[in-house]
Amino acid sequence: MMEQKLQVFLLVAISQTWVAVYSNNQDFLGLKSLDWKNKPPNWVGADPCEANWDGIDCSDNRVTSITLSSMGLEGQLSGDIEQLSELQTLDLSYNKKLTGPLPQSIGNLQKLNNLILVGCAFSGQIPGTIGSLKELVFISLNSNRFTGLIPPSIGNLSKLYWLDLADNQIEGTIPVSRGNTPGLDMLLHCKHFHFGKNKLEGSIPETLFSSNMTLIHVLFDSNQLTGSIPLSLGLVKSLEVVRLDGNELSDDVPTNLNDLTNVTELILSDNKLSGPLPNLTGMNGLHFLDLSNNSFDTSDFPSWISTLQSLTTLIMEDTNLQGPIPVDLFSLPNLETVVLRKNKLNGTLDIGTSYSSHLNLVDLKNNQITKFANSDEVQGIDIILLDNLICLETTETKANYCSNSVSHSSNSSYVTPEKNNCIRTPCSSDKISSPNCLCAYPYTGTLNFRAPSFSDLENETYYQILENSLTSFFEKFKVKVDSIALSNPNEVSSEYLNIKLEIFPSGHDSFDRKEISDMGFALSNQTYKTPKTFGPFFFIADQYESYADSIEVPSDSNKSSKTSISIIIGGVVGGLAVVVLLLLAGLYAFHQKKRAEKATELSRPFGSWDTNSSSGAVPQLKGARWFSFEELKKYTNNFSAANDVGSGGYGKVYRGTLPTGELVAIKRSLKESMQGGVEFKTEIELLSRVHHKNLVTLVGFCFEQGEQILVYEYIPNGSLKDSLTGKSGIRLDWMKRLRVALGTARGLSYLHELANPTIIHRDIKSTNVLLDDRLNAKVADFGLSKLMMKDGDKDHVTTQVKGTMGYLDPEYYMTQQLTEKSDVYSFGVLMLELITAKKPIERGKYVVREIRLAMDKTKDLYNLHSFIDSTMGLGTRLIGFDKYVDLALECVGDSGVDRPTMSDVVKEIEAIMKLAGLNPNADSEPTSASYEYSSKMSSSNPYGEDAFDHSGTFPPSKIEPL
Ligand SMILES: *[C@@H]1O[C@H](CO)[C@@H](O)[C@H](O)[C@H]1NC(C)=O
Ligand SMILES: *[C@@H]1O[C@H](CO)[C@@H](O)[C@H](O)[C@H]1NC(C)=O
Ligand SMILES: *[C@@H]1O[C@H](CO)[C@@H](O)[C@H](O)[C@H]1NC(C)=O
Numbered sequence: 021m022m023e024q025k026l027q028v029f030l031l032v033a034i035s036q037t038w039v040a041v042y043s044n045n046q047d048f049l050g051l052k053s054l055d056w057k058n059k060p061p062n063w064v065g066a067d068p069c070e071a072n073w074d075g076i077d078c079s080d081n082r083v084t085s086i087t088l089s090s091m092g093l094e095g096q097l098s099g100d101i102e103q104l105s106e107l108q109t110l111d112l113s114y115n116k117k118l119t120g121p122l123p124q125s126i127g128n129l130q131k132l133n134n135l136i137l138v139g140c141a142f143s144g145q146i147p148g149t150i151g152s153l154k155e156l157v158f159i160s161l162n163s164n165r166f167t168g169l170i171p172p173s174i175g176n177l178s179k180l181y182w183l184d185l186a187d188n189q190i191e192g193t194i195p196v197s198r199g200n201t202p203g204l205d206m207l208l209h210c211k212h213f214h215f216g217k218n219k220l221e222g223s224i225p226e227t228l229f230s231s232n233m234t235l236i237h238v239l240f241d242s243n244q245l246t247g248s249i250p251l252s253l254g255l256v257k258s259l260e261v262v263r264l265d266g267n268e269l270s271d272d273v274p275t276n277l278n279d280l281t282n283v284t285e286l287i288l289s290d291n292k293l294s295g296p297l298p299n300l301t302g303m304n305g306l307h308f309l310d311l312s313n314n315s316f317d318t319s320d321f322p323s324w325i326s327t328l329q330s331l332t333t334l335i336m337e338d339t340n341l342q343g344p345i346p347v348d349l350f351s352l353p354n355l356e357t358v359v360l361r362k363n364k365l366n367g368t369l370d371i372g373t374s375y376s377s378h379l380n381l382v383d384l385k386n387n388q389i390t391k392f393a394n395s396d397e398v399q400g401i402d403i404i405l406l407d408n409l410i411c412l413e414t415t416e417t418k419a420n421y422c423s424n425s426v427s428h429s430s431n432s433s434y435v436t437p438e439k440n441n442c443i444r445t446p447c448s449s450d451k452i453s454s455p456n457c458l459c460a461y462p463y464t465g466t467l468n469f470r471a472p473s474f475s476d477l478e479n480e481t482y483y484q485i486l487e488n489s490l491t492s493f494f495e496k497f498k499v500k501v502d503s504i505a506l507s508n509p510n511e512v513s514s515e516y517l518n519i520k521l522e523i524f525p526s527g528h529d530s531f532d533r534k535e536i537s538d539m540g541f542a543l544s545n546q547t548y549k550t551p552k553t554f555g556p557f558f559f560i561a562d563q564y565e566s567y568a569d570s571i572e573v574p575s576d577s578n579k580s581s582k583t584s585i586s587i588i589i590g591g592v593v594g595g596l597a598v599v600v601l602l603l604l605a606g607l608y609a610f611h612q613k614k615r616a617e618k619a620t621e622l623s624r625p626f627g628s629w630d631t632n633s634s635s636g637a638v639p640q641l642k643g644a645r646w647f648s649f650e651e652l653k654k655y656t657n658n659f660s661a662a663n664d665v666g667s668g669g670y671g672k673v674y675r676g677t678l679p680t681g682e683l684v685a686i687k688r689s690l691k692e693s694m695q696g697g698v699e700f701k702t703e704i705e706l707l708s709r710v711h712h713k714n715l716v717t718l719v720g721f722c723f724e725q726g727e728q729i730l731v732y733e734y735i736p737n738g739s740l741k742d743s744l745t746g747k748s749g750i751r752l753d754w755m756k757r758l759r760v761a762l763g764t765a766r767g768l769s770y771l772h773e774l775a776n777p778t779i780i781h782r783d784i785k786s787t788n789v790l791l792d793d794r795l796n797a798k799v800a801d802f803g804l805s806k807l808m809m810k811d812g813d814k815d816h817v818t819t820q821v822k823g824t825m826g827y828l829d830p831e832y833y834m835t836q837q838l839t840e841k842s843d844v845y846s847f848g849v850l851m852l853e854l855i856t857a858k859k860p861i862e863r864g865k866y867v868v869r870e871i872r873l874a875m876d877k878t879k880d881l882y883n884l885h886s887f888i889d890s891t892m893g894l895g896t897r898l899i900g901f902d903k904y905v906d907l908a909l910e911c912v913g914d915s916g917v918d919r920p921t922m923s924d925v926v927k928e929i930e931a932i933m934k935l936a937g938l939n940p941n942a943d944s945e946p947t948s949a950s951y952e953y954s955s956k957m958s959s960s961n962p963y964g965e966d967a968f969d970h971s972g973t974f975p976p977s978k979i980e981p982l
């Protein structure tokens with residue numbers, strides 16, 4: 021459909037060196053360095069801000085936020101992240117395949133507020149440099165595989181509010197300040213110390229806590245901490261949740277713990293605490309108390325417990341309690357659960373008549389209870405008296421309370437009910453029915469509550485409260501949500517409660533990446549706050565598989581069984597699709613024709629394409645489209661300075677974004693540089709005809725309102741020259757240089773041998789080889805190309821000599837007879853430039869001559885050490901270097917007939933690569949190592965004059981005798 025001849029008459033032409041177009045800003049390089057699998061598909065082009073890359077937020081054209089929660093990213097975090105020097109938020113949460121260490125250089129992100137890596141697989145030490153991030157407010161490194169010590173430097177983060185290191189393998193002691201060494205005791209604004217599930221050891225330092233602190237959550241559970249609970253803990257009056265369970269803490273519980281009157285959850289179980297049971301009369305807001313499995317002195321059941329009016333849960337297993345259980349315990353109004361196993365409680369169990377209406381479990385297994393006073397009255401409560409004296413009596417063995425089975429369980433089958441009595445129907449594919457009975461792909465994950473204040477998992481009121489809070493949060497949230505569903509609450513281990521969360525999209529089947537990252541961030545960053553009953557939480561998302569914006573939109577038929585009927589239907593649908601496509605194609609062609617007619621009109625003020633003049637006939641275009649000037653104005657923000665990515669003698673190059681999101685380089689000629697039609701026409705005709713991986717593609721052109729504009733695909737990494745000179749910040753090692761040589765050779769070989777008619781480039785040089793985001797070479801600038809007319813015996817064309825000095829074939833220069841071998845010569849020079857990284861002619865010295873003179877085949881690296889660009893990696897072995905130099909020198913042979921063809925060259929470079937252990941057909945994967953911060957890099961225009969050294973001045977005056 022793109023093949024129709026556009027009736028566009030083009031009058032004037034541009035013929036200038038086409039230049040690399042890319043944004044040289046460090047943010048782009050920083051983001052490029054994030055060499056991850058499954059990056060958002062719209063991460064293309066070179067301007068993350070302009071192009072609205074998913075997960076990227078900008079301010080003043082600088083990247084300030086990366087939120088890529090639950091994207092399924094795979095890979096490591098490159099140290100080059102440091103280039104994003106304005107970054108405030110880094111949220112990579114829930115990417116379970118992000119591995120490797122957190123780079124030291126993270127310490128250079130001086131503006132960072134939020135560092136959120138929860139639920140990934142990062143490992144190694146947490147770098148101490150993190151302590152130089154003075155703006156950090158939120159650190160969430162939990163649920164990774166970090167090892168090593170807690171960096172004391174974290175103590176320098178005076179603005180820190182949230183410090184979550186839980187669920188890693190962090191070891192050593194908790195650092196406190198000493199002399200000049202910082203420590204966590206300095207974190208006076210921090211509210212959250214979440215260090216649970218690690219390998220922390222040693223005692224909790226006495227100086228860790230002070231009355232100046234504002235901590236509300238101290239969660240040190242499941243570590244290997246020893247020594248006593250520090251007295252200073254009792255000074256932190258703001259504390260609400262204290263978990264020290266699952267350690268090896270010993271000695272007496274400090275009596276001043278009782279001063280922590282705001283504590284609602286206190287869990288000290290599974291330690292070696294001794295001495296008298298703590299007297300917690302003062303903690304009258306306590307909801308949840310667990311003192312199990314310690315070595316407290318034998319004591320009677322403490323009377324103060326019966327005064328804790330908010331208590332829902334009392335767990336004192338194996339705590340040396342003796343004597344009777346006071347009856348008033350059970351009348352605490354909120355009491356749900358009492359677990360007092362393995363004590364020496366005796367006498368009669370009497371829960372009285374005014375026991376809590378919420379009571380559902382009294383587990384007294386393994387005590388010495390002899391009687392149960394209320395056995396006839398109590399209903400709906402699981403009472404367990406197994407392994408008590410009472411259950412030894414034969415009359416009692418059949419009693420419910422002497423059995424091991426309980427109706428109460430540590431999980432619940434709760435599922436958010438259907439709304440408005442709608443009826444769920446089975447969903448096709450792997451969609452799920454929402455509470456509104458709509459089939460969709462929800463964002464799912466697990467809410468993990470670290471210290472809920474309740475224990476009755478069967479009381480659905482709690483889940484409804486949570487549901488309502490989530491619903492009202494997401495109602496006001498920027499992402500449109502149909503409904504949220506909770507299910508499968510269960511107590512996984514040591515009082516952690518998990519609940520599955522599903523968030524359903526509204527208006528469509530699935531979320532797009534932006535929505536996922538927004539929701540992920542709301543949960544990872546604790547923007548969403550749970551009802552207080554649920555206490556501290558973290559969320560772990562499942563990977564989202566069904567992005568609305570992914571290329572392969574999951575369709576309902578994806579997983580349906582492939583019966584012959586479905587194939588037939590598929591065929592019919594396919595046939596219909598073809599018809600629809602043909603119709604669309606027809607419409608498009610019609611539309612294009614209309615457009616072209618309009619263009620003809622528009623261009624008329626400048627005259628028509630004059631078939632009698634040198635401009636030749638109407639351009640024959642293939643695949644390239646016509647753009648109106650108005651369109652291009654829109655795509656470039658009115659040719660704004662911000663979109664200006666380069667300029668030269670001929671005019672300017674702008675970066676533009678098509679409505680499809682495709683980035684383009686828009687080359688707009690200055691009036692004074694507009695030239696005759698032939699070369700312009702040649703360029704657009706040739707460019708539109710050739711399609712090869714190693715050739716820059718022409719997207720379209722514009723000719724109206726006195727403008728001559730070419731629209732090219734956007735090549736992000738600039739020219740080879742920019743990389744060789746260090747300007748682009750891309751470091752090319754030997755392997756990458758081989759790939760660039762191969763790509764360029766393949767592009768040329770295509771022009772010479774596969775394009776019809778054959779195309780001779782005539783201006784191969786390092787500024788005309790561009791590098792894409794995979795560092796694939798793309799040959800640009802066909803402005804000087806010549807069609808080779810294969811008419812009869814002619815295998816060359818006689819032309820006016822054009823080219824660039826240094827690369828110019830001397831034979832062509834002398835004979836004016838152009839053949840493909842002239843390109844081979846230029847390519848040979850380019851090969852030498854690739855290893856020297858210098859201009860072919862520098863200070864009057866010509867590289868071809870100099871190398872021939874210096875070369876000594878009997879010596880290592882042919883005695884060319886002084887020529888070799890040191891950034892190529894001199895230390896590493898340059899495998900195949902000798903063969904490479906041999907090939908380059910063959911290419912620059914004096915006589916064209918002695919030079920290899922480009923396809924010979926391709927084969928030889930492939931052979932060299934195989935020798936070096938490289939797969940010539942594999943894409944180059946730009947690794948983080950290929951980007952190094954270069955001090956030469958600046959925000960100044962990367963398109964220096966160098967890029968425009970397209971030289972029309974011949975004969976070249978400075979070439980030494982060849
Ligand atoms: C204890 O909690 C109350 C109510 O939430 C609050 O007003 C008070 O400031 C807290 N006390 C401390 C020392 O933080
Ligand atoms: C517990 O402490 C309170 C005051 O803090 C005191 O009145 C009470 O007698 C103590 N109880 C026990 C059993 O020591
Ligand atoms: C309960 O145990 C205590 C301490 O072992 C003992 O003094 C008391 O007599 C016992 N009471 C009954 C009823 O067995």
Ligand SMILES: *[C@@H]1O[C@H](CO)[C@@H](O)[C@H](O)[C@H]1NC(C)=O
Binds near residue numbers: 378379480481
């Ligand atoms: C469930 O919990 C709520 C909130 O604490 C409470 O009001 C309600 O009475 C409880 N229901 C039962 C059956 O215990």
